[in-house]
Every structure is written in C-alpha cells, then in structure tokens.
Amino acid sequence: MTSNIPDPFTGDSPVEDPEASEAFFGALLRASFLWDNRNCIPGAWMAFGGKRPEPPRNDPFKLVGQWTLLADTLWTIKPKERHWWAAHAHPAIRRAVATHETSPADLLDRLALDSWPEIRQSALGNPAVDPATRLRATESETVDWLREAVGRPEDKAAILGRCVLCGGQIRRPDRFLTCRIDCSAMQATLRLADGTYVRHRRGFWPPEYLWSVAHGSTAGGIPGTGPKFRDVRISFVPGLNAVDAVEAVDGLCELEDLEPEQAISAIDRMAQTMGGPAILEACRIDPA
Numbered sequence: 001m002t003s004n005i006p007d008p009f010t011g012d013s014p015v016e017d018p019e020a021s022e023a024f025f026g027a028l029l030r031a032s033f034l035w036d037n038r039n040c041i042p043g044a045w046m047a048f049g050g051k052r053p054e055p056p057r058n059d060p061f062k063l064v065g066q067w068t069l070l071a072d073t074l075w076t077i078k079p080k081e082r083h084w085w086a087a088h089a090h091p092a093i094r095r096a097v098a099t100h101e102t103s104p105a106d107l108l109d110r111l112a113l114d115s116w117p118e119i120r121q122s123a124l125g126n127p128a129v130d131p132a133t134r135l136r137a138t139e140s141e142t143v144d145w146l147r148e149a150v151g152r153p154e155d156k157a158a159i160l161g162r163c164v165l166c167g168g169q170i171r172r173p174d175r176f177l178t179c180r181i182d183c184s185a186m187q188a189t190l191r192l193a194d195g196t197y198v199r200h201r202r203g204f205w206p207p208e209y210l211w212s213v214a215h216g217s218t219a220g221g222i223p224g225t226g227p228k229f230r231d232v233r234i235s236f237v238p239g240l241n242a243v244d245a246v247e248a249v250d251g252l253c254e255l256e257d258l259e260p261e262q263a264i265s266a267i268d269r270m271a272q273t274m275g276g277p278a279i280l281e282a283c284r285i286d287p288a
Contacts, residue, residue: 059175060211061092061118074100083107089238089271090208091116098122105130112136115196115241117143117164118177124150125159176214181227184214192232195243200231204261209236237267239276251283 063070067090074082074097086097086107097103098111099122111123112133123129124137124146134150141147145167149158161170165187168179176184191197191213200210215230235245252263263283270279 060213061095061175061177063092063096065208067093067096070096071100074102079104086111087238089236091119091234095119095122098126100126101128103128105133109133117146121146121159121162121164181214185216185227188213188215188230188232195241197232197234198242198246200233204259204264205233206236206264209234236264237271237276237279240280244276244280248280248283251285254285255283 070085070093074085077085082097082103085093086103088094094111094114094116095118098108098114098119103111103123103126105128108123108126108129109132112120112129114120114123120137120141120143124134124141131153134153137150138147141150143164145162146159146164149155149162149167152158162168163170163179163183164177165183166179168183170177170179174184176187178184178187188197192199197211197213211232211234212229213232215228233242233246235242237245237248240248248267249260249263252258252266253260256263256266258266267279267283270282274282
C-alpha cells in the first residue's frame with residue numbers, strides 16, 4: 001500500500017520558499033492589523049471593499065425617547081400645552097411645533113424670532129404663517145438667503161429643504177440640515193464661537209443635549225472616510241445659550257457643593273418658575 005504523504009527525503013518533495021512564506025505571513029499580519037483598526041485608519045474600510053458604517057450619534061433635529069410621538073400629540077393638545085412645547089429648551093421640540101399643521105399664526109410669529117435659524121426657517125415655511133410675520137422677516141431676518149426667500153411666499157421651495165447656512169438645496173437627508181458636510185463643519189465652528197455650542201468635557205450633561213457635530217472637512221475625497229466628529233453641549237435651559245447654561249451649572253455646584261447631575265436637576269426645577277437670565281443670575285458666583 002502506497003502513501004500520498006510526500007517523502008521529505010526524496011527529490012519529488014516541494015521545497016518551502018522562506019521568502020515567500022515570510023511575505024505571506026507579513027501580508028496576513030498587515031491585513032489583520034488593518035481590520036482591527038478599520039474604524040480609525042483613513043480608507044481602511046475601502047481595502048475590504050466596504051464603507052465605514054456611521055456610528056450611532058445623537059441627531060440634533062430628530063425626536064427621540066419620550067418625544068418620539070410629539071408630532072402625533074400636537075394634533076390633540078390644548079393651546080396652552082402647545083405654547084409650552086414651543087418654549088421648550090430643545091430645538092428639535094420647537095422645530096416640531098414650527099413645522100406642524102396645527103400651529104396657529106401667533107405661535108409661528110413667536111417661533112419666527114427664535115435664536116436657531118432652523119426653527120425660524122420652519123416657522124416661515126409653514127403655510128399658516130401670518131403675512132405680517134413674513135413682512136417683518138424680510139427686514140429683520142439675519143440669514144441673507146432666508147430673508148430674500150421669505151419675500152417669495154408663492155414659492156414654498158424657496159424656504160424649505162434648503163441648507164440653513166448657505167441656502168443650497170439639501171441633496172440628501174442630513175442630520176444638520178445643511179447641504180454638504182463642509183457646511184455642517186462650518187456651522188459647528190460658528191456655533192462654538194457664538195456660544196450656541198460648548199465643547200463637551202468630562203462630567204455629566206443631559207444626554208438629549210449632548211450632540212456629535214462635524215469637525216473638519218472631508219478627508220481629501222477618499223470614499224468611506226468622512227469627517228471627524230466632536231461632542232458638544234447645548235443648553236437645556238430656555239433663554240440661555242450653552243455657555244450660560246454651563247456657567248449656571250458650574251456656579252450652582254460651587255455655591256451649594258453639588259454634583260453636576262444634582263445641579264442640573266435643581267436648575268430644571270427652577271426653570272418651571274424662572275426665566276433663563278434670572279436662573280443664571282441666581283447661580284452666578286459673586287466675584288466679590
């Protein structure tokens with residue numbers, strides 16, 4: 001009976017090439033390293049024929065958690081409740097009210113003065129908005145393209161579906177309501193400068209008010225890489241921007257020797273009866 005196992009002592013046995021073996025294992029190690037670090041090496045996903053998946057992040061204008069069904073709730077609630085939602089600290093809530101079919105003209109007039117352009121855009125694009133509100137916006141609106149678009153009430157597309165930063169058409173669903181990622185990154189830079197956003201640091205902050213915003217432009221056009229993202233805080237206090245909200249929390253922590261989570265809960269309760277500026281003044285540390 002003969003064996004199929006090659007005899008290493010005969011000339012017919014294959015001779016192993018050390019260089020080829022070393023090259024094979026070297027390539028295997030590199031591929032393994034690339035796969036293990038595919039989420040942090042630019043273009044790594046493309047080496048495996050795929051696109052880097054978008055990690056889960058908070059969406060600034062998506063209703064989540066307890067607010068998911070708000071759009072349905074707005075059909076049946078009383079006017080007083082609707083006005084309460086319209087004054088909510090979260091911009092996604094105010095925008096939901098601004099876009100809803102049941103929102104009355106007086107409420108849209110108020111939302112057309114909101115500090116967030118996405119909410120002003122939604123209110124001014126609502127068919128129920130009063131002509132007087134539109135007329136005022138043609139003179140007072142600070143976003144150039146939106147101010148011009150409001151003067152064309154017959155053209156609904158002139159206001160809605162456009163990038164809040166530059167006015168370009170939104171070509172895809174975008175979490176920042178901008179036309180491209182470069183506009184999203186520029187928007188984040190501007191809002192960090194004006195206090196709408198504050199860079200997130202260690203410590204507690206209400207998760208609904210903690211966002212990941214675009215940071216930097218696309219990585220040289222390499223497919224599958226995309227921009228970097230940075231965590232920022234927004235205000236959870238009506239009437240205060242993020243810088244003021246952080247100052248109020250830090251001040252109350254020092255004044256009352258509280259943890260951030262305790263201070264935030266206390267400020268939430270204060271907001272039921274006090275306006276944002278009054279809360280800031282109450283929590284502010286006296287320099288003297």
